[in-house]
Amino acid sequence: MTSEWGFSILDFGFAIERTTGDGQLTTASLSFHVARFTLCVLFIVGLGCVQAGDAPKPGETVTNSVGMRLAYIPAGEADMGSPGDEKGREDDEALHRVKLAKPFRIGVTEVTQAQWKAVMGQRRGEFEGDNLPVESVSWKDAVAFCEKLSKTEGKTYRLPTEAEWEYACRAGSAGRFSAADKLTDAAWYDDNGEEKTHPVAAKKPNAWGLYDMHGNVAEWCGDYYAPKYPAQAATDPTGPAEGTGRVVRGGSWSSFERGCRCASRSNVNQAHQMKTIGFRVVMELP
């Protein structure tokens, strides 16, 4: 029996081969295995890079079944409330640290009349226009919208907690307003609101791409209103277990500047349907 030795290129490595007289390749190569190992390493490293790249950036959006864009809000910590020297502050804004342990998504805009109709089947609002924020909805109406949308999509939609709302509104900032130095660039309010709502997303967004967190319609939150915040730092606070009114945030087209501050809070009977109050939704992440 004769045999021949030679080299060949296999993928990324060389193989040493021995061919016997009858033409059969009888010696597998170590380098072939090295090449396969290398490919595996490259694949795993690549997969890791893809997975790292999958974590959304703050403000990155998805669009749901009714065309609502929802921005990714990262977990984190921030001060909630206002410092004692903030212009226009009220006594119910004691500054305290809040941690939000889980990321979530929140509507880039207030819920529009078109989105309301798509979910609930009929239009709602004192003012009329598909791209206007829905208003004249009670707290329970807003909760019903969230529940119906959750059922339709098999996801969990709900009103933001007051802490989630302020954290998202601030988007990493600590001033009176988050979206612009001049409120008129960021909001429809008493000075420029002309006593009506305006199409959503017409003013400057904040750093996480959220529009009209200041003004246009004020926004229902899930919490009962408490006149005092907890004295200590809190994680994922949800407000008191009971109360006489619900928290409303952000001010509206009829609010003075001070009522549109990030830290400003309102206490409203949950049954009230007001043309100054609408809402935006949170979508929970798994």
Ligand SMILES: [Ca+2]
């Ligand atoms: Ca608003």
